[in-house]
Amino acid sequence: MAQYRIVSGSVAVISIQNPPVNALSAAVREGLLLSVRAAASDPLVRSVVISGHNGPFCGGADIKEFGNVSHLESGPHLVEIFESVEALAKPVVAAIEGFALGGGLELALACHYRFGHSEARVGLPEVSLGLLPGAGGSQRLPRLLGVRAALDMIVTGRHVAAGEALKLGLLDRLTDGNTVDAAVRFAQSAEGKPLDDRRLGNRPCPPLENIDAFFEEALIHARGRARGAAAPLACVQAVRGAATLPFLKGMELEKRLMETLMTSGQAQASRYCFFTERGAARWTTPTGARWDTCRARPISTAAVIGLGTMGRGITVALARAGLSVVAVETQEHQLDEAQRAVSRMLKGGGGVSYSADLQAAAGADLVVEAVFEDMAVKEEIFKQLSSVCKPGALLATNTSSLDIDRLASCTLRPEQVLGLHFFAPAHVMRLLEVVSGPRTSPQTVAAAMQLGRRMGKVSVAVGNCPGFVGNRMLKPYLEQAYFLLEEGASPELVDAALEEFGFPMGVFKMSDLSGLDIGWRVRKEEGLTGPGVTADQPMRTRRGRRYSPLGDLMCEEGRYGQKTGRGWYLYDRPGARVARSDPWLRSFLEEYRERHGLLARRIDQQEVLERCLYALINEGFRVLEDGVAASPQNIDAIYVFGYGWPKHRGGPMFYAAQVGLARVLEGLEKYHKAHPDSPHLQPCSLLRRLVASGSPPIHKWSEVVKGHRSQL
Numbered sequence: 001m002a003q004y005r006i007v008s009g010s011v012a013v014i015s016i017q018n019p020p021v022n023a024l025s026a027a028v029r030e031g032l033l034l035s036v037r038a039a040a041s042d043p044l045v046r047s048v049v050i051s052g053h054n055g056p057f058c059g060g061a062d063i064k065e066f067g068n069v070s071h072l073e074s075g076p077h078l079v080e081i082f083e084s085v086e087a088l089a090k091p092v093v094a095a096i097e098g099f100a101l102g103g104g105l106e107l108a109l110a111c112h113y114r115f116g117h118s119e120a121r122v123g124l125p126e127v128s129l130g131l132l133p134g135a136g137g138s139q140r141l142p143r144l145l146g147v148r149a150a151l152d153m154i155v156t157g158r159h160v161a162a163g164e165a166l167k168l169g170l171l172d173r174l175t176d177g178n179t180v181d182a183a184v185r186f187a188q189s190a191e192g193k194p195l196d197d198r199r200l201g202n203r204p205c206p207p208l209e210n211i212d213a214f215f216e217e218a219l220i221h222a223r224g225r226a227r228g229a230a231a232p233l234a235c236v237q238a239v240r241g242a243a244t245l246p247f248l249k250g251m252e253l254e255k256r257l258m259e260t261l262m263t264s265g266q267a268q269a270s271r272y273c274f275f276t277e278r279g280a281a282r283w284t285t286p287t288g289a290r291w292d293t294c295r296a297r298p299i300s301t302a303a304v305i306g307l308g309t310m311g312r313g314i315t316v317a318l319a320r321a322g323l324s325v326v327a328v329e330t331q332e333h334q335l336d337e338a339q340r341a342v343s344r345m346l347k348g349g350g351g352v353s354y355s356a357d358l359q360a361a362a363g364a365d366l367v368v369e370a371v372f373e374d375m376a377v378k379e380e381i382f383k384q385l386s387s388v389c390k391p392g393a394l395l396a397t398n399t400s401s402l403d404i405d406r407l408a409s410c411t412l413r414p415e416q417v418l419g420l421h422f423f424a425p426a427h428v429m430r431l432l433e434v435v436s437g438p439r440t441s442p443q444t445v446a447a448a449m450q451l452g453r454r455m456g457k458v459s460v461a462v463g464n465c466p467g468f469v470g471n472r473m474l475k476p477y478l479e480q481a482y483f484l485l486e487e488g489a490s491p492e493l494v495d496a497a498l499e500e501f502g503f504p505m506g507v508f509k510m511s512d513l514s515g516l517d518i519g520w521r522v523r524k525e526e527g528l529t530g531p532g533v534t535a536d537q538p539m540r541t542r543r544g545r546r547y548s549p550l551g552d553l554m555c556e557e558g559r560y561g562q563k564t565g566r567g568w569y570l571y572d573r574p575g576a577r578v579a580r581s582d583p584w585l586r587s588f589l590e591e592y593r594e595r596h597g598l599l600a601r602r603i604d605q606q607e608v609l610e611r612c613l614y615a616l617i618n619e620g621f622r623v624l625e626d627g628v629a630a631s632p633q634n635i636d637a638i639y640v641f642g643y644g645w646p647k648h649r650g651g652p653m654f655y656a657a658q659v660g661l662a663r664v665l666e667g668l669e670k671y672h673k674a675h676p677d678s679p680h681l682q683p684c685s686l687l688r689r690l691v692a693s694g695s696p697p698i699h700k701w702s703e704v705v706k707g708h709r710s711q712l
């Protein structure tokens with residue numbers, strides 16, 4: 001839909017009307033084209049302003065139409081509309097408030113002038129949807145900005161603030177006032193002036209020296225960052241077309257590349273991630289609590305207990321969300337250091353006060369305990385908090401795996417106790433697992449979810465079990481990686497397979513980064529290693545199942561990863577980041593295999609991927625079956641935003657659907673037959689039931705899950 005009105009006697013104002021983001025749906029495209037034609041044919045109209053109704057200019061093409069080719073093809077095409085806008089013989093001014101993104105910016109590029117509000121932002125983020133700007137953006141933007149600046153915007157998809165856009169020449173003018181009024185005044189002043197030179201399709205791209213070398217390098221750079229995603233490479237190709245081909249030829253190239261991307265599995269996966277991220281806000285718990293029926297009590301003050309790395313990050317995240325925070329650290333020397341670190345991160349005080357006394361938490365609406373992962377210490381703190389804090393205050397623990405219900409039992413307000421699993425660094429990472437125990441009230445979940453949103457996090461409501469969702473699924477993945485080393489693989493081989501798949505870091509590099517000692521401590525607490533294990537126990541079996549002591553042996557050697565300069569890889573010094581292969585490790589693994597009578601065999605990347613990923617996915621099905629996650633989409637959001645799962649592969653559960661559930665089941669059956677002592681490879685019953693019911697699409701899985709008792 002587009003509104004059409006004439007103002008000041010000669011200016012046609014066309015206003016895109018499709019809340020909330022004024023996306024270019026078929027109806028909008030229809031309305032837009034009709035309005036442009038009306039303006040062209042009306043002799044009273046001497047100029048045109050295009051704006052967005054009620055604020056935002058336009059969020060781009062309607063992503064909801066992308067899954068359906070018949071939707072895409074109904075109504076006029078964007079390319080055709082934008083050609084008519086550019087060809088209009090009357091000046092057309094885009095009045096950009098809020099944002100002009102994707103097709104929205106492409107529309108503005110087809111206009112002859114661009115006016116922006118000083119707080120607007122513009123960008124071509126199609127790459128993050130597995131696409132390229134497919135309505136002329138890849139051809140017009142380089143003609144306006146030059147190849148370098150345009151390529152940067154198109155390949156990164158970043159949003160550019162109005163001030164920068166003005167400097168780049170992307171916007172012609174900024175205003176702090178009413179953008180449409182300013183654009184109307186300007187349009188009138190431009191009436192009757194020549195427009196040829198304002199039509200970007202008529203302009204050549206500003207020349208660039210050593211063009212071939214430039215694009216070769218750009219391609220190498222993009223390939224290095226793409227982690228297997230095709231869209232960034234297609235973006236480079238399209239911009240190269242803009243730099244080397246006449247406009248219409250460039251448009252043909254853009255169209256060809258777009259058609260390939262649009263129908264790809266990667267674009268489907270990226271689109272799925274877009275909606276999954278937003279869908280997490282519409283949380284439900286199988287106990288009946290829902291986002292739209294629970295009123296959240298507002299939180300305006302918070303206390304953070306424990307100012308180690310996590311506590312500092314959480315303090316920063318809460319302060320940036322506008323909360324008044326009291327940061328408590330009972331160790332005086334740590335308190336000073338933490339205060340300096342937090343102030344540095346916040347670039348000043350930022351509404352944070354500090355105390356060494358737990359009593360300081362008395363007035364807070366929410367307390368986040370962030371001491372180290374020790375149940376006894378946490379229990380003691382929760383006992384104290386229960387009496388110190390005001391009635392109604394929520395008590396949260398930042399933990400990656402401990403039992404929320406046990407902590408709730410230490411208090412007189414179990415319905416107000418929950419887990420907030422932040423990911424390090426807590427002020428940077430997007431994911432927050434909001435963990436409710438069996439007694440946590442829906443209002444408590446609602447308040448935490450709302451707070452997560454204020455902090456800019458993708459917050460996912462999950463149930464209480466060891467490791468919750470993310471770490472619970474990570475365990476079988478890590479376990480298979482260790483087993484593969486025992487069987488003949490090297491850390492380099494395993495990591496290469498996972499990095500080629502698209503993870504930013506393979507499992508062994510990740511383990512070096514986070515510290516091998518963390519898992520060692522957890523295994524000791526679980527009685528899998530350490531003094532509790534009697535000498536007569538076989539080293540490679542625990543509780544009747546296969547166990548790899550490799551991680552424990554590494555820690556006994558003092559190899560904790562990057563922090564000690566040695567782990568699965570070698571580093572130049574403790575704390576250094578560049579991983580090098582370590583000959584010591586090679587001999588260590590050889591000796592280990594010899595000692596345990598293990599014959600090293602040739603392992604290929606496919607086996608690495610299948611063993612590690614299928615074991616993780618299998619646990620994901622168990623998580624669904626147990627009701628610990630409300631949907632496969634929630635699991636995928638957790639993996640994409642917290643564990644580096646590549647967006648262009650959609651998340652583990654989406655990936656399973658894309659590979660084919662029958663194939664995943666078959667793979668698990670094969671590996672379980674070969675490794676019967678590894679229960680994580682035994683296909684779970686939900687996966688079997690889904691396959692038996694014909695592998696329904698992912699949004700229908702919940703129908704098969706239904707009927708199962710939930711723990712959420």
Ligand SMILES: CC(C)(COP(=O)(O)OP(=O)(O)OC[C@H]1O[C@@H](n2cnc3c(N)ncnc32)[C@H](O)[C@@H]1OP(=O)(O)O)[C@@H](O)C(=O)NCCC(=O)NCCSC(=O)C[C@@H](O)CCCCCCCCCCCCC(=O)O
Nearest residue numbers: 023059060061062063064101102103125133134135262278
């Ligand atoms: C805009 C935002 C920055 C706003 O953020 P905010 O936080 O305010 O709000 P939300 O993100 O929560 O969003 C609110 C609400 O709106 C929904 N939504 C947002 N954007 C869109 C959209 N573009 N389309 C549809 N819906 C949208 C969102 O889902 C929320 O609703 P929900 O119910 O989920 O809560 C932020 O939203 C944002 O960043 N949006 C995305 C911006 C973006 O990426 N834009 C680019 C879109 S892609 C594009 O524009 C492509 C064009 O370049 C060209 C298209 C040409 C097509 C040609 C096709 C040729 C191929 C043919 C295939 C041939 C097949 C064959 O061969 O057979």
